[in-house]
Structure formats: structure tokens, C-alpha cells
Amino acid sequence: MQLDEAKSRFIEGWGTLGSAWGVSRTMAQVHALLLVSVGALSAEDIMEQLQISRGNANLNVRALMDWGLVRKELRPGERREFFSAEKDIHRVATLILQERHKRELAPIMRVLGEIRQVEPSPTVSAEEAQAFTQMIGSIQNFAEFADRAAATLIKADENWFLSTFMKLMRPRS
Numbered sequence: 001m002q003l004d005e006a007k008s009r010f011i012e013g014w015g016t017l018g019s020a021w022g023v024s025r026t027m028a029q030v031h032a033l034l035l036v037s038v039g040a041l042s043a044e045d046i047m048e049q050l051q052i053s054r055g056n057a058n059l060n061v062r063a064l065m066d067w068g069l070v071r072k073e074l075r076p077g078e079r080r081e082f083f084s085a086e087k088d089i090h091r092v093a094t095l096i097l098q099e100r101h102k103r104e105l106a107p108i109m110r111v112l113g114e115i116r117q118v119e120p121s122p123t124v125s126a127e128e129a130q131a132f133t134q135m136i137g138s139i140q141n142f143a144e145f146a147d148r149a150a151a152t153l154i155k156a157d158e159n160w161f162l163s164t165f166m167k168l169m170r171p172r173s
Contacts, residue, residue, distance in 0.1 A: 011033055022104070024060070030046055030061060033046060034083060034084060040082035041082060068099075069085060069096070071084060090170060097153055098154055106147075112139060113140070115136055
């Protein structure tokens, strides 16, 4: 397989994976393009290579910057902005985990905490209220477990043992 074909297939595959993460396919494709690019790319480069509009390129680059996955690079004498992706895939995974925690897990944990206790009413039996409370409690327990696991992974860089372990687990290039 030629490099151009492999690059194209990776960008498409990463776009599909991004959809599963809850981000737009185009956002994931922009990220993939920047991941496999040797140097920083301008918005024009991104537009040309992905065949997307300037607005779409800028919107998705800004979103990736908000996630911490992409950074802007300034070049002396250049008016254009250039963008590059974080290349350390373990750092990328940590950043994605942090953002997903903030956008998905934290909000549902707040809701679960608010609705955990319900009282029977004239239209709801004590049995129904108890079943609801038990189910919400089970979901909340699982969400708390996921929260603790995510926090452990996110803090791995701050913890010497886990940080060393993660470095040992990285594949050698």
C-alpha cells in the first residue's frame, strides 16, 4: 500500500472512531491529518487535503485546540497560522479522557446525585420508587467507579509509579 492511500485510510478510520467518541467526523479527520503530518499545517493545507471549507477547517481546529489536542505555531514573517497535533499518543488518550470526563461523566454524575432519592406519590407506588432508587444507585455506583478509574489514569503523569509504568508500556519505535 502506498503512503497516500494508507494516510487516507487512516484519516477515514480515525474519523469513524471520532464519531463513536461523540465528536464530528470532520473534527476527528482534521486531528488525524495533523497527527500524521510531519510538520505543522495551515488552515489552507487542511482545507486542501481534506476537501473542506475554510469555516469547517477553522471551526474544527479551534475545537481541537479547546480539547488540548492541537496547538498553534507561529512562524516569523508568516501571516498564516500553522497547527500541529500532540504526537504522544498516551498524552492524546489522556487529553481525550479528560475532555470526555468533563463533557459526559461529570454532568450525568450530577444528575444521578440529584435524583437518587425519590418518594412515593399517589401515582407511583413505594415498590416503583424503590426500584427506581435501586437502579439509579447502581448506575451511580458504576459512574463513581468509572470516575475513579478515569481520575487514576488522568493523574498517571503526576504519580511516579504509574508514570514510570506507562513509560515502560509504550512501544519502542
